[in-house]
Amino acid sequence: MDQSDTQISVDETERNRADRVLVAEAARRAGTLAMRHFRHDPENWSKAGGSPVCVADMEVDAFLRETLLAARPEYGWLSEETADNPRRLECRSVFVVDPIDGTRGFLAGDPHWCISIAVVRDGRPSAAVLFAPALDRLMTATLGEGASEAGEKITVASRHSLNDCAIAGPNSWFKSELWREHSVRPSRYLPSLAWRFASVADASFDAAFARPRAHDWDLAACDLLVHEAGGRLTALDGRPPVYNRAELRHGTLAAANPGLQDKLLAVLRRVEEERAARAGISH
Template identity: 50%
Template sequence: MTSPANDWTADLDLLTAAARLAGARALEFFRKGPEVWWKNGGHSPVSAADFAANDILKKELLSARPNYGWLSEETDDDAGRLDCETVFVIDPIDGTRAFIAGKDIWCVSAAVVHKGRPVAGVLFAPSLDELYTAAADGVALKNGQPIRATEPDADRPTRMAVPEDMLRHIDKHVVGGVHRISHVPSLAYRLAMVADGRIDATLVKRNAHDWDLAAADLILARAGGSLVTLDGEALSYNRPNVSHETLAAAGLSRLSSLVDASRHLAGH
């Protein structure tokens, strides 16, 4: 079946249930030395847990919505997704390096993208027992409670999770300076931290992919923030090329100043 127009709550419920199942399956491998392979020329690890979680998500989601397309980091890409108005965009474990190292900050990222934009999104961090959810025109929630991105505060520096090499080029351009937050190994989770106000902003290096971003993009948007290019444009998903250029994320009231301060970092 297809969700009724402008009502994606049923899809959100479906994503939530599937993400919980996939997260529980991944936990069975966590801190137990799962088998690991290397892809992308040896630069990107993937574990047995990634594949097991991906299998659950694909089964649960496509059995319920067989007419939706499918895009997952751990499934060979099928160009047929480009013919679908509505697509599941999945990262079964965002933060695989952290997962393999036994660190808690990793999550299942699952989104429904319709006509290029996310309309339902879930991030589930099972090791932290944290669930982020949002649907188009709804409220972003963390464990059932509304969350909100921060407003500018002239009395303190901007708390940013940003790669150190980018920090050197941005600190002097941000009014009040930057307080750098230590490395957050999951990109999706880092964007969720902007959505729930634990950090004020972040920059994303080029070549992040749809599956890293789609669910978190919607959660941040429904929490009063935005993820944009350094031209200030919203992202479009389910294109032939699923990687993106350098990005900025913050609450809406501070976003334009962040983009202005970061524009010279295009291409990083």
């Protein structure tokens, strides 16, 4: 590596660190806004497709958009609660935001919801934060520098066998007998997909998975957390997701430590085939 390459690497690292500090502070402040509505029966309604949204989602979204783009006007913006602007596709760096991931849980009074913010650069996350205000938990990650919570490094679990694994995912997917072959322990279903995957990063779960159609804003921040904690979050073909494309939705995804991931993916491929066969869908 020549000196210019080294300098580019140093510059990128410093930028990623600065981005992490920026998004962590913004998430903390946004959490204060959200908590004003939590368990106070906020006004809410259904979006097209039936998913819920509430006034807290919109307030947090507006605050984060104004705050983050004021600090980084050259970055693009992609959020669940903002109309998509294709200009983001022209930006090397993009904020990918879910103002409240787990709105159903938020409205039900479940504390397992979070504010999810990532900086995506060249299709992959480079800085990320998940803040769960009702739990007062903040997880952060910087590309190449690890993941942490409360100043302490977090790492994925070390289990390399599916036997007796604690795995989180959609309850309906655990009906397959394939899981029983490994005595897998389905873990509590969390309303926030981002927090579900982050719970792999801090070893609360051995593994987790998500059904198809998750969006960039559900995944980008927790993706970096998992990878920087020593794990893998991938599609069924073993490839990590690519973000900030025209298509925002992803297929089935799973996360675990590297020694467990391939075994988990093999079972998930069989489960998905089984579900497709029952639905009369051919592959």
